[in-house]
Amino acid sequence: MKVSWRGRVALRAGVWAVRASRLFGFGGGMIGGRVALVVYPGILRELSAGRRVVLVSGTNGKTTTTALLAAAMRSAGAVTSNSDGANMLDGVTTALATSKAPTAVVEIDELYLPQAVAQTAPAVLVLLNLTRDQLDRAGEIRRTAIALRRLADTFPDLVVVANCDDPYVVSIATSFANVVWVAAGTGLNEDARTCPHCGHRLSADDADDLHWQCTRCGLFRPLPQWWLSHNEMRSPGGDELGGPLVMYDGSLVPLQVNVPGVVNRANAAMAVAAAYTLGVAAEKASVALSSVTEAAGRYRTLGVGEHEVQLVLAKNPAGWAATLNLVCADRTPVIISINAGEADGRDTSWLYDVNFDRLRGRLVIASGARAADLGVRLSYAGVDHLTIADSPAALETVPAGPVTLIADYTSFAQLRNTLGALSDGH
Numbered sequence: 001m002k003v004s005w006r007g008r009v010a011l012r013a014g015v016w017a018v019r020a021s022r023l024f025g026f027g028g029g030m031i032g033g034r035v036a037l038v039v040y041p042g043i044l045r046e047l048s049a050g051r052r053v054v055l056v057s058g059t060n061g062k063t064t065t066t067a068l069l070a071a072a073m074r075s076a077g078a079v080t081s082n083s084d085g086a087n088m089l090d091g092v093t094t095a096l097a098t099s100k101a102p103t104a105v106v107e108i109d110e111l112y113l114p115q116a117v118a119q120t121a122p123a124v125l126v127l128l129n130l131t132r133d134q135l136d137r138a139g140e141i142r143r144t145a146i147a148l149r150r151l152a153d154t155f156p157d158l159v160v161v162a163n164c165d166d167p168y169v170v171s172i173a174t175s176f177a178n179v180v181w182v183a184a185g186t187g188l189n190e191d192a193r194t195c196p197h198c199g200h201r202l203s204a205d206d207a208d209d210l211h212w213q214c215t216r217c218g219l220f221r222p223l224p225q226w227w228l229s230h231n232e233m234r235s236p237g238g239d240e241l242g243g244p245l246v247m248y249d250g251s252l253v254p255l256q257v258n259v260p261g262v263v264n265r266a267n268a269a270m271a272v273a274a275a276y277t278l279g280v281a282a283e284k285a286s287v288a289l290s291s292v293t294e295a296a297g298r299y300r301t302l303g304v305g306e307h308e309v310q311l312v313l314a315k316n317p318a319g320w321a322a323t324l325n326l327v328c329a330d331r332t333p334v335i336i337s338i339n340a341g342e343a344d345g346r347d348t349s350w351l352y353d354v355n356f357d358r359l360r361g362r363l364v365i366a367s368g369a370r371a372a373d374l375g376v377r378l379s380y381a382g383v384d385h386l387t388i389a390d391s392p393a394a395l396e397t398v399p400a401g402p403v404t405l406i407a408d409y410t411s412f413a414q415l416r417n418t419l420g421a422l423s424d425g426h
Helices: 005-023 029-040 041-049 061-075 089-097 108-118 141-147 167-173 262-277 282-289 315-325 349-353 373-381 391-396 408-425
Strands: 054-055 103-107 123-125 159-163 178-183 225-230 240-242 300-303 307-311 334-337 364-367 400-406
Touching: 005 029, 005 041, 005 089, 029 089, 041 089, 041 108, 041 240, 054 108, 061 103, 061 262, 089 103, 089 108, 103 141, 103 167, 108 141, 108 282, 123 167, 123 300, 123 364, 141 167, 141 391, 167 300, 178 240, 178 262, 178 307, 225 262, 300 408, 307 315, 334 391, 334 408, 349 373, 364 373, 364 391, 391 400, 391 408, 400 408
Parallel strands: 054 103, 054 123, 123 159, 159 178, 178 225, 307 400, 334 364, 334 400
Antiparallel strands: 300 307
């Protein structure tokens, strides 16, 4: 990695920006990368040169999949990653500037993916999914899919590890010459019932919507080279591991995933396939990623007073669908915090696409800056609830024991810090 004099000036400016930010109590993080990019827009290209860069993108699951893949890749050498979830160009720049590791595994917001590919020349791109997210910022997903398909015009030989269950991912990845298809077992979500190419309603060959196709234009789910099996495996100690990952040659790879939820087994499958594509043995990658129990605070459990609070991030309908599958496995009280800040998207209409009726019959509290809006939505869903805008105060009204706290992006960032301080006894 060779940095020019302009690059060194930009990095030094970034360091001073971080110091100033922390001095005035604003934290640090990606401000250094942001300033460096302003001083010298070519700095990310220079930081990427001579490195093996892996980009992870999609609407949901980027942070967790990046954590899993980074852990898998560390089994073969040093890795840098934007483990704090800062997934725009400034966050990627910060991650690469703060480490000289030869491999970088970074998540990138799908809207910034074209710029990131152009500047980092990635060895592999991992495409997870594409669903509605922050309509006031990103617009409809068809527009995003068109922009990502155009990447193949400039980078046709880019190696893509792609989720073949997601029609929008398939519509993008089929434009590239080198694709590794992974069946993550997720089926069709509500955003993917119509063909991304022609708009015709997709048909499926099974009740799980896994084998979909478009009878008008011919787009179809490709045959996977990796897929999750439903046959249970057990560890040598007798613990249930869930279904193994099946490789293209029929080999079985046990998956011990220690972040909760079926969706994270899908994320782990993508991570193992990507690591293998990069030269790491599949079983070695699988063992390494089992060390991950949280990602940037997601799924972290904090002891706060008499409560064990599990933090969960959910910021759009598809993310909430996965979250409800996780939290509805028991009757734990739920606090939901919605801020709808700039980073979340100001438009809260997506709340009406979430099946909140699944939370009926348990203690539910609406909180956050938009607690009243959330409360109205919960009322329409027939969910009895309390409305307490201050989430830590809401926690005090919950009986002692486990609590699930589900938050959008800005709420999550705030509560991770606030409850983390309370958990540490500050």
